[in-house]
Amino acid sequence: NAGVTQTPKFQVLKTGQSMTLQCAQDMNHEYMSWYRQDPGMGLRLIHYSVGAGITDQGEVPNGYNVSRSTTEDFPLRLLSAAPSQTSVYFCASSPSGTGGSGANVLTFGAGSRLTVL
Amino acid sequence: GEDVEQSLFLSVREGDSSVINCTYTDSSSTYLYWYKQEPGAGLQLLTYIFSNMDMKQDQRLTVLLNKKDKHLSLRIADTQTGDSAIYFCAERNTGGFKTIFGAGTRLFVKA
Numbered sequence: 001n002a003g004v005t006q007t008p009k010f011q012v013l014k015t016g017q018s019m020t021l022q023c024a025q026d027m028n029h030e031y032m033s034w035y036r037q038d039p040g041m042g043l044r045l046i047h048y049s050v051g052a053g054i055t056d057q058g059e060v061p062n063g064y065n066v067s068r069s070t071t072e073d074f075p076l077r078l079l080s081a082a083p084s085q086t087s088v089y090f091c092a093s094s095p096s097g098t099g100g101s102g103a104n105v106l107t108f109g110a111g112s113r114l115t116v117l
Numbered sequence: 118g119e120d121v122e123q124s125l126f127l128s129v130r131e132g133d134s135s136v137i138n139c140t141y142t143d144s145s146s147t148y149l150y151w152y153k154q155e156p157g158a159g160l161q162l163l164t165y166i167f168s169n170m171d172m173k174q175d176q177r178l179t180v181l182l183n184k185k186d187k188h189l190s191l192r193i194a195d196t197q198t199g200d201s202a203i204y205f206c207a208e209r210n211t212g213g214f215k216t217i218f219g220a221g222t223r224l225f226v227k228a
Contacts, residue, residue, distance in 0.1 A: 004159075031214070040125065042205065042220035043160075050214060058215065090159055103148050103167070104209070106216055108159035 002026050006091050006109035013081045013116050021076040021112050023091030031094045031104070032074035036060065036087040037111075043090065049074055050096075081116045088113050119143040121219035123206050128225040135193040137222045139206030142187065146208040149182060151191045154203040154221070163191070163204070193224075201226045 007022045025032065033048035035058075045058030049068040063085060065077040074093075078085060092106040123139040141149070147168050152160040166173045166180045166189070173180045179192040193200055206219040 033216075035218075040220055042121075043218040045215055045217075048214055056214070092160075103150075103165050105150070105162045105165065106152075106160075108161070110159045111157075 004091055004093055004107050004109035006089075006112050008112060009110065010113050011115070013078075013114065015082060015116060017081050019078050019081065021078075021089055021091075021114070023074045023076065023109060024072050025074075025091075025093045025107070026072065027093065027095075027107065028071060029093035029107070030071070030096045032068065033058070033092050033106070034064070034066065034074070034076045035090045035092065036085075037090060038087050046076065046089075078114075081114075083116045086114060086116045119146075119208065119210075119215075119217045121206055121208055121217050123204075123219040123222050125220060126223050126225070128227065129196050131196060131198055131226055131228050133196055135191075135196045135200070135224055135226075137191045137193075137204050137206075137224065139189040139191075139219055140187055141189065141206070141208045141217075143208060143210055143217070144187065145210040146187075147210050147213075148208070149180075149189050150205075150207040150209075150216070151178075151180065151189075152205040152207060152218075154205065156202075160205060196224075196226050198226045198228055200224060 034046040035043040047066040091109040094104045120142045150165040151163040177194045203221040
């Protein structure tokens with residue numbers, strides 16, 4: 001059981017380039033999300049999805065695009081990278097999007113460190 | 118909007134107790150969480166507490182919740198060097214699609 005897998009672990013881009021961060025989970029979780037982690041600012045939610053075909057914006061969605069064509073995959077696209085997008089990106093999933101009867105604990109990937117020059 | 122605040126640093130001696138504090142603004146928070154992040158890794162759940170509880174204990178960890186003051190704390194008894202990490206407080210409300218995180222408290226444990 002791999003959990004949440006993110007690729008790549010490290011990436012360096014030039015300003016204006018585009019790229020996709022991949023995220024896959026094998027736990028049949030309905031809910032998937034992307035956060036970015038910056039020093040002193042904690043984790044900020046970029047986009048999330050409550051199921052295949054459904055996505056929505058978080059706190060800091062500008063400059064990022066997502067899609068959810070399958071339950072397992074939730075890629076994050078940077079359309080035109082900017083130095084302000086230098087960060088560590090985490091994908092996280094949980095059994096469902098709403099509370100239901102459980103705590104809906106997030107399972108995190110190991111992170112992808114992105115540097116934009 | 119929802120906000121979660123915690124101090125950025127805490128330093129303790131090995132064997133002492135550590136207390137990490139957190140305040141949140143969303144009075145409809147249903148679940149409050151503590152996650153741990155070790156260097157170069159993702160976050161892992163340490164423990165969580167449901168909003169109708171005041172306290173939860175799990176081995177060396179004690180979580181206290183004061184709903185009136187919207188204050189959450191994590192106590193680590195007999196702190197070890199292996200406890201050195203960043204600890205994140207987080208909250209989510211029933212039916213909410215978002216888990217909101219604090220900035221994280223970096224715990225330094227001195228031998």
